[in-house]
Amino acid sequence: MVLVFVETENCKVRKAALEAVYYGYLTAQKLGTSCQALLLGNAEDATALGLYGATLVHQSDSISFNFFDNQVYSAAIAQAAKKLEASVVILSHSSNGKSLIGNIAYLLDSGSVSAAVDIPETDKGFSVRKGVYSSKALVNIEINTAIKLVSVLGNSLQISVVGSNAEVQPIALDVLQPGIKVLSVDKLQSNVTPLPEAERVVSGGRGLKGPENWGIVEELADVLHATTACSRPVSDADWRPHHEHVGQTGIAIRPNLYIAIGISGAIQHLAGVNNSKTIVVINKDPEAPFFKSANYGVVGDLFDVVPKLTAAIKNLNA
Numbered sequence: 050m051v052l053v054f055v056e057t058e059n060c061k062v063r064k065a066a067l068e069a070v071y072y073g074y075l076t077a078q079k080l081g082t083s084c085q086a087l088l089l090g091n092a093e094d095a096t097a098l099g100l101y102g103a104t105l106v107h108q109s110d111s112i113s114f115n116f117f118d119n120q121v122y123s124a125a126i127a128q129a130a131k132k133l134e135a136s137v138v139i140l141s142h143s144s145n146g147k148s149l150i151g152n153i154a155y156l157l158d159s160g161s162v163s164a165a166v167d168i169p170e171t172d173k174g175f176s177v178r179k180g181v182y183s184s185k186a187l188v189n190i191e192i193n194t195a196i197k198l199v200s201v202l203g204n205s206l207q208i209s210v211v212g213s214n215a216e217v218q219p220i221a222l223d224v225l226q227p228g229i230k231v232l233s234v235d236k237l238q239s240n241v242t243p244l245p246e247a248e249r250v251v252s253g254g255r256g257l258k259g260p261e262n263w264g265i266v267e268e269l270a271d272v273l274h275a276t277t278a279c280s281r282p283v284s285d286a287d288w289r290p291h292h293e294h295v296g297q298t299g300i301a302i303r304p305n306l307y308i309a310i311g312i313s314g315a316i317q318h319l320a321g322v323n324n325s326k327t328i329v330v331i332n333k334d335p336e337a338p339f340f341k342s343a344n345y346g347v348v349g350d351l352f353d354v355v356p357k358l359t360a361a362i363k364n365l366n367a
Contacts, residue, residue: 051077051084052135053103054126056145057092064246065141065201067101071208072168072201073139074102079171080137086215087129089122090114099215101208107133107220114224116231119148124225127156130196132220137169142200143245150200161198162190166205166324169197183297183320203245204303241276244295249275249306250325252295253283256311256332256351260288265355266310272362278302280312296321311351314339331355 053073055066070086077084086103088095095106107129113121126149130138138153140146142164154161162177166187170176176191177199192198244250251270257263270277277293284294295302297320307325312318314330314337322328323342330343333350340346347354 050082050133050135051080051137051139052130052133053084053086053139054141054149055086055088055092055095055098055106056141056143057088057090060091060093062092062094062098063141063143064242065143065203067098068203068206068208069139069141069201070098070103071101071206071211072165072199073137074211075168075206076137076139076171076199077102079168082136085133085135087126087220088217089125095217096214099212100210102211103215104212106215106217108217109220109222109224111222111224113227116227116234117145118227118229119152121225121227123149123152123156125222127153128222129220130157132222135196137175137197137199140198140200142202146200150198154198157196157198158194159196159198160192160194161200162192163200164202165199166202169199180324184301184324185320202303204248204305244276244278244293244300244302247276247302247304249273250278250295250302250304250322251275251308251310252278252280252312252322253289253310254280254312255282255286256313257283257288262352263288265352265359269308269310269355269359269362272359272366273306273308275306275308280315280318309339309343310355312339313337314342331358 051073053070056063073084083104084102086098086106088108164179165177167178176189178189181188253266278295279289279293283289284291296318301321303324305326308329310331328343330339330346335348
């Protein structure tokens with residue numbers, strides 16, 4: 050059986066978790082087994098996991114899961130995997146997933162691959178593909194342990210509806226008590242899709258000349274229903290918050306559409322965005338390195354080009 054850990058936020062299943070469930074479903078199809086989900090806490094839309102391939106959702110709603118604690122969550126996931134006799138455990142390659150995978154691998158004595166970008170090959174063993182050297186190359190890693198552990202990189206798959214609503218049933222787990230007491234949590238209040246999950250991203254660089262001009266980036270992002278991002282010099286200058294920084298030292302993303310405005314395209318920035326399916330570059334410098342990696346490029350003054358692009362999209366939407 051393939052077991053998928055489902056991440057939630059504000060009592061709703063995260064988009065990355067739906068991708069993980071669909072990945073688990075495709076993996077289970079190749080192995081000739083079922084895909085089931087593990088939910089720690091509560092989610093209003095838990096039954097919808099069945100639409101993406103989960104035949105059953107196991108839920109533990111202990112108050113210990115109210116806040117994320119690596120030790121508590123990893124122990125619960127490992128315990129559930131053993132209890133349900135899972136042969137493969139799937140996680141999302143999110144900030145929480147990155148934190149969990151090593152600990153779970155230790156508890157299960159399992160081999161693991163993080164940031165997988167394709168369905169495992171199962172014809173001769175069990176091998177998983179991932180990017181290496183800042184995604185400049187791909188490598189297949191074979192897992193030989195009895196239990197395999199894989200985290201799935203966001204936007205690696207185009208998910209599809211393959212089933213119907215799943216049954217949610219309780220699972221009894223010996224839950225650890227959190228070692229840290231959380232007194233309060235301050236979260237960024239936004240309806241925008243987080244960068245690792247975003248399918249469309251509009252990003253700005255130093256070509257915008259200052260934070261006072263960021264409105265043209267936000268307006269374009271708004272009409273495209275996209276998430277905003279920035280280059281490292283922009284976040285270092287405090288024009289934009291650091292959680293919007295994409296690149297080798299920031300967040301690595303792989304949206305369907307990435308629009309780079311006023312960004313030269315240094316190698317460090319490209320390392321975090323070069324897996325985007327379509328890259329559009331807007332820059333007045335025809336020698337900007339980014340044009341070599343772009344699917345589409347516009348050589349022109351961004352203060353002239355971007356408002357016209359935004360207006361054209363508004364007319365198209367209308």
